[in-house]
Amino acid sequence: MDAGFFRRWLTTAARAVERDADRLTALDSAIGDADHGSNMRRGMAAVAAALDAEEPATPGAVLLLAGRTLVSTVGGASGPLYGTLLRRAGKALGDAERVEGEELREALAAGADAVARLGGAAQGDKTMLDALLPAVAALPDLAAAAGAAERGAEATVALRARRGRASYLGERSEGHMDPGSASTALLFLALAEVADDA
Amino acid sequence: MPERQARVGIVLVSHSREVAQAVAALAAGLAGGGELAPVEAAGGTADGGLGTSAELIAGAARRADRGAGVAVLADLGSAVLTVQAMLAEGDELPRGTRLVDAPFVEGAVAALVTASAGADLAAVAEAAGEAYTYRKT
Numbered sequence: 001m002d003a004g005f006f007r008r009w010l011t012t013a014a015r016a017v018e019r020d021a022d023r024l025t026a027l028d029s030a031i032g033d034a035d036h037g038s039n040m041r042r043g044m045a046a047v048a049a050a051l052d053a054e055e056p057a058t059p060g061a062v063l064l065l066a067g068r069t070l071v072s073t074v075g076g077a078s079g080p081l082y083g084t085l086l087r088r089a090g091k092a093l094g095d096a097e098r099v100e101g102e103e104l105r106e107a108l109a110a111g112a113d114a115v116a117r118l119g120g121a122a123q124g125d126k127t128m129l130d131a132l133l134p135a136v137a138a139l140p141d142l143a144a145a146a147g148a149a150e151r152g153a154e155a156t157v158a159l160r161a162r163r164g165r166a167s168y169l170g171e172r173s174e175g176h177m178d179p180g181s182a183s184t185a186l187l188f189l190a191l192a193e194v195a196d197d198a
Numbered sequence: 199m200p201e202r203q204a205r206v207g208i209v210l211v212s213h214s215r216e217v218a219q220a221v222a223a224l225a226a227g228l229a230g231g232g233e234l235a236p237v238e239a240a241g242g243t244a245d246g247g248l249g250t251s252a253e254l255i256a257g258a259a260r261r262a263d264r265g266a267g268v269a270v271l272a273d274l275g276s277a278v279l280t281v282q283a284m285l286a287e288g289d290e291l292p293r294g295t296r297l298v299d300a301p302f303v304e305g306a307v308a309a310l311v312t313a314s315a316g317a318d319l320a321a322v323a324e325a326a327g328e329a330y331t332y333r334k335t
Binding site: 035039068071072075076077078079080081083084087114118119164165 | 247252253280286
C-alpha cells in the first residue's frame, strides 16, 4: 500500500460520509446534538481537498495531513478524535514509502489507543471505539476489519452511553446506534473497498 | 527599576462565541483595578456557529502569549478534546500553553485575577482549579 492507496482510501471515505451524512445526523439527533453528519461531511470534504492540493508522498504524510485537517475543520468532538486516530497512525508509519498490512494494523492500533486515552473511553461505552477496536483487531484482513466495524457499530444499539453528550441521556440512550461507531464503520468499509479495487 | 514581568495569558474556549466573550468580559470586570493579564476568547466555530475551532484557539493563544505561558480554560466535550489534541500535536500552540482543569466561569475569574497579580503559570492553574472546591450548597 503506497501513498496513492491511502489517498484513495480517504477520498472514498469522504464520498461515503457525503452519501451517508443525513443518516449520521439522524443517528446523532436521537442521542447527541444532531451535527455528526454535517461535521464529518465538512471535515472529510476538507481532507479530500487537502489531499488533492498537496498530494503527500508517503502513507504517513497522507494520514498526518488528513488528521490535521479534521481537527481544524470539524468543529465537534469527532474532529479531535478522528484527527488523533489518523495523526497518531501517520506518525507510527513514519516516512515509509510503502506499508504492509501488519504495519497498518500496528499504526491504527496506536491511533485507537490514543483515541481511547483522549476520550477517556473504553470498549462498551457506546462510542466510536466499539467499531474501531474490533476492526483493528481483525486487521490486517481489510474485509474482516470492515465487517467487524459494522458489527461493532450494530452492537452499540443495545448499549447505554457512558461518554460524551449521549451519556446525559442515561437509559434513554439505549436502542440507538452510536453515530461515531457508524462513521468509523464507513471508514473501514472504504478501506476494504479500495483494497478490492486495487 | 527591573522590567515588569510578563503576565500569563488566559484563553477561554467555549462552544459559544457569546459565552467565551461574556466570560472574558466578566473576568476582566471582576479582576478590575490594576494592569490586567491578557485574556482572549475563542468561542464557537470560525463561522460563528456552536462548536470548537482549532484556528480560533491557536490565534487566541498567540495573542495571549507574552512569554510567560498561556492557561487555557475550556467548557465542554469537543472544546476540551480539541485543546488536548492540539497540545498533543506539539506545534500548534505557543510553548508553555497548558490546559487548566477548572470550572469555566469561576475558573476564568480566578485565573485572570491571579495572572494579573503576576503569578506564574503553575499558580494560575492552581487558583483556577481551586474554584472546584467552592461548594454552593
